[in-house]
Amino acid sequence: MYIDLIIILAFFVLTMGLGFYFKNHSTSNNDYFLGGRSIPWWVLSLSLVATETSTLTFLGIPALSYVGDYSFLSLAIGMIIGRIISAIYILPKYISKEYTSIYEWIGDVFGKNSQKSLSALFSLIRILADGVRLYAASLPLSFLLFQFFPEEYSFDQISIISLIIISLSTIFYSAYGGFKAVVWNDFIQFFIYLAGGIICIVLLYMDYGNIEINWNIFHSTMRKDDGNWDPYFFLFSIPGGILLSLGSHGTDQMIVQRLLACRSLAESRIALISSGFIVFVQFVLFLLIGSYLIHALPNSSMPNRVFSEYIVNSVPSPFRGLILAGVFASAMSTLSSTLNSLALTTKIDLNFSWLKKISTIALTGFWGCILLSSSLLPFFLDEKTKSSIVELGLTFSSYVFGPMVALFFLEILNIPKPDLKLKNFFPVVLFLSIALLFLITYRFQAPFTWMVGLGILAFNFIYGLGFGFIKIRTKRL
Numbered sequence: 001m002y003i004d005l006i007i008i009l010a011f012f013v014l015t016m017g018l019g020f021y022f023k024n025h026s027t028s029n030n031d032y033f034l035g036g037r038s039i040p041w042w043v044l045s046l047s048l049v050a051t052e053t054s055t056l057t058f059l060g061i062p063a064l065s066y067v068g069d070y071s072f073l074s075l076a077i078g079m080i081i082g083r084i085i086s087a088i089y090i091l092p093k094y095i096s097k098e099y100t101s102i103y104e105w106i107g108d109v110f111g112k113n114s115q116k117s118l119s120a121l122f123s124l125i126r127i128l129a130d131g132v133r134l135y136a137a138s139l140p141l142s143f144l145l146f147q148f149f150p151e152e153y154s155f156d157q158i159s160i161i162s163l164i165i166i167s168l169s170t171i172f173y174s175a176y177g178g179f180k181a182v183v184w185n186d187f188i189q190f191f192i193y194l195a196g197g198i199i200c201i202v203l204l205y206m207d208y209g210n211i212e213i214n215w216n217i218f219h220s221t222m223r224k225d226d227g228n229w230d231p232y233f234f235l236f237s238i239p240g241g242i243l244l245s246l247g248s249h250g251t252d253q254m255i256v257q258r259l260l261a262c263r264s265l266a267e268s269r270i271a272l273i274s275s276g277f278i279v280f281v282q283f284v285l286f287l288l289i290g291s292y293l294i295h296a297l298p299n300s301s302m303p304n305r306v307f308s309e310y311i312v313n314s315v316p317s318p319f320r321g322l323i324l325a326g327v328f329a330s331a332m333s334t335l336s337s338t339l340n341s342l343a344l345t346t347k348i349d350l351n352f353s354w355l356k357k358i359s360t361i362a363l364t365g366f367w368g369c370i371l372l373s374s375s376l377l378p379f380f381l382d383e384k385t386k387s388s389i390v391e392l393g394l395t396f397s398s399y400v401f402g403p404m405v406a407l408f409f410l411e412i413l414n415i416p417k418p419d420l421k422l423k424n425f426f427p428v429v430l431f432l433s434i435a436l437l438f439l440i441t442y443r444f445q446a447p448f449t450w451m452v453g454l455g456i457l458a459f460n461f462i463y464g465l466g467f468g469f470i471k472i473r474t475k476r477l
Helices: 003-019 031-035 041-052 055-065 072-095 102-110 110-147 155-208 236-251 253-260 265-296 301-314 319-350 353-357 360-374 389-412 423-444 449-477
Strands: none
Touching: 003 110, 003 155, 031 155, 031 253, 031 319, 041 102, 041 155, 041 253, 041 319, 041 449, 055 072, 055 110, 055 155, 055 265, 055 301, 055 319, 072 102, 072 155, 072 265, 072 389, 102 155, 102 319, 102 389, 110 155, 110 253, 110 301, 110 319, 110 360, 110 389, 110 423, 155 253, 155 265, 155 360, 236 389, 236 449, 253 265, 253 319, 265 301, 265 389, 301 319, 319 360, 319 389, 353 449, 389 423, 389 449, 423 449
16 A cells, blocks of 8 residues: 555645646736636646546546436536537626636626625535535545554544645645646646546456446436435436536636636637536546446445445555545545635635735635535535435535526526616525525425526526516605
8 A cells, every 4th residue: 555655645746846836927816817818728628627527526426326327427418518508608708808707797797796795605605515525535545544544543533634635735736836737737637537537447347347237318207216306307407407507617717717718719618618528428437437336346335435445445556546646636626726716706806905915825725724624514414415425516506506697697688687776686686596595495305406497596586576676666766
């Protein structure tokens, strides 16, 4: 195992070295947050893939095929369609004025209070969703370290130590190197974690040969055997994937930031659409791993930990070290992007006077500590909830994506809006619609593939009531 630890250490040194290299290349906000808009589209496309391919994908997707089938791909098909729609209708709104943050466009159209509200919502959802991702990233390192200290520390204590190691490394290169360090690390990490996945497939194939695979992609029934709604029923999953992609790739600063950094609108569209097909292929790769793990580790009660256990206990050195480096690559690519985007929205969108005195490096470090604290949340969840961390992460995001997509399409579809002198109208509508969405999903146990659509309906309902009330009151006056 010492060989594996050396490989992992070399990976951490490489990522931090890139952060140090790009330290002196960020002389302005445009450089620190967008790389001077000089990075090639193909680098940004793979950076985009690496950013959304978090540890939830690397470790969570195999867990889905381990306990079921390939129906998650129906969601990915919807995500490709959503990317195309976003590239055609949403991206031009941002690219036209060379915004640094997409919420600057919101400020121009819906007022500065709406800009600050969406920025705050973005920060909240990133902290919750990426805290789950950071937790997932700690699992394989925890299994490895636990073998060195099986009696001195509990598994949860080792996991917290792992979280701290990964967090500090990511904070370092994100804070010092800025966007260029993040993107080029993403680019390298994409090939590292992809190589890790391929190595796993080869090793599993050598052990188990050809296996029978359940290629079922489109579920034909709305209910599962336990009576709950089936999130992968094709009439739910494909539209759900479209709306989820519109939210993540049209209204999420962390994802869209790469598209703002492209040299032109045409390159932004190519980077966005091409990334969708690459992600689809990745999903197939990781689902294949899950199919093989059924034979490698049958009857596991914790599917979410199956891939981590296989890597640490069954893969020989030095392949184990390479695959673990891939796991950390998938985690750090997402976390570094989150930290850079959180620093950006804090600096650009919130724009409080006292923030001008705080450096971007300090802001990045601050958000890194908050994210580390958020990653402790899954320790308090039951095993049933933790067994589907992919869906848990998507659920956190979906609470905000629906109302945000609805807000964006008010302008894109030229729907009548109240006077912007009512500064708090849209922020109030946003928060009330999210609260209504939470009540609806809690009451009816709606699957996560419904949530963006329900969020759009909740926003339009609250917006219609509010706008109608304003018109009636105006007529009376």
